[in-house]
Amino acid sequence: MNDPRLALIDASRRFHQLGWMLGTAGNLSAKAIEDEGSFWITASGKSKGRLEKKDFVRIDRSGNVVETGHPENRPSAETSIHQAIYSLFPDARACYHVHSIEANLASRFTDGENLPLPPLEMIKGLGVWVENPRVSMPVFRNHLDVPKIAREIEARFQVSPPEVPALLIVDHGVTVWGKSTEIAENYLELVEYIFRYTVAERQLARKG
Numbered sequence: 001m002n003d004p005r006l007a008l009i010d011a012s013r014r015f016h017q018l019g020w021m022l023g024t025a026g027n028l029s030a031k032a033i034e035d036e037g038s039f040w041i042t043a044s045g046k047s048k049g050r051l052e053k054k055d056f057v058r059i060d061r062s063g064n065v066v067e068t069g070h071p072e073n074r075p076s077a078e079t080s081i082h083q084a085i086y087s088l089f090p091d092a093r094a095c096y097h098v099h100s101i102e103a104n105l106a107s108r109f110t111d112g113e114n115l116p117l118p119p120l121e122m123i124k125g126l127g128v129w130v131e132n133p134r135v136s137m138p139v140f141r142n143h144l145d146v147p148k149i150a151r152e153i154e155a156r157f158q159v160s161p162p163e164v165p166a167l168l169i170v171d172h173g174v175t176v177w178g179k180s181t182e183i184a185e186n187y188l189e190l191v192e193y194i195f196r197y198t199v200a201e202r203q204l205a206r207k208g
């Protein structure tokens with residue numbers, strides 16, 4: 001599959017069916033095959049359940065539009081976050097951001113800058129190969145000014161790199177990144193499972 005937009009279309013339709021990208025929420029990106037210094041990202045305001053190749057914009061390292069499937073396309077509002085991820089992690093080739101109920105609930109389970117993750121077997125799938133892992137996921141405040149979120153991500157990760165390839169924005173979903181579209185999709189499935197477990201665990205604790 002030479003055109004990464006095809007993988008993004010497949011993923012977005014699946015995530016829409018799972019309830020992770022309802023309406024126009026969320027955004028997916030992948031580095032362009034023809035120019036790895038640029039990446040394709042979903043255009044703003046597009047239904048994620050009905051994406052086509054024309055519904056993407058190609059962005060260069062500076063955030064400029066270098067190609068678009070339609071002259072009226074605008075880059076996703078979260079483009080600056082994708083730029084930050086690709087700048088911080090040069091090996092990343094795909095970056096996925098979705099808005100699931102469980103991710104937003106889990107983002108409220110801490111008042112700090114990190115969400116402790118349960119020591120589940122699933123953690124291994126995120127690259128943490130230790131028994132009884134004690135790892136956390138970075139959590140960032142939500143801002144209407146999305147570039148401010150991107151700047152805070154860059155500032156923190158330059159000093160303290162994340163333990164897992166994922167981050168949460170309070171009430172604004174999860175973002176993951178990986179060395180391929182397939183790996184990014186796998187990471188997203190894993191973190192969403194972890195969020196569901198975390199929410200269920202809290203519910204059981206209250207009943208007990």
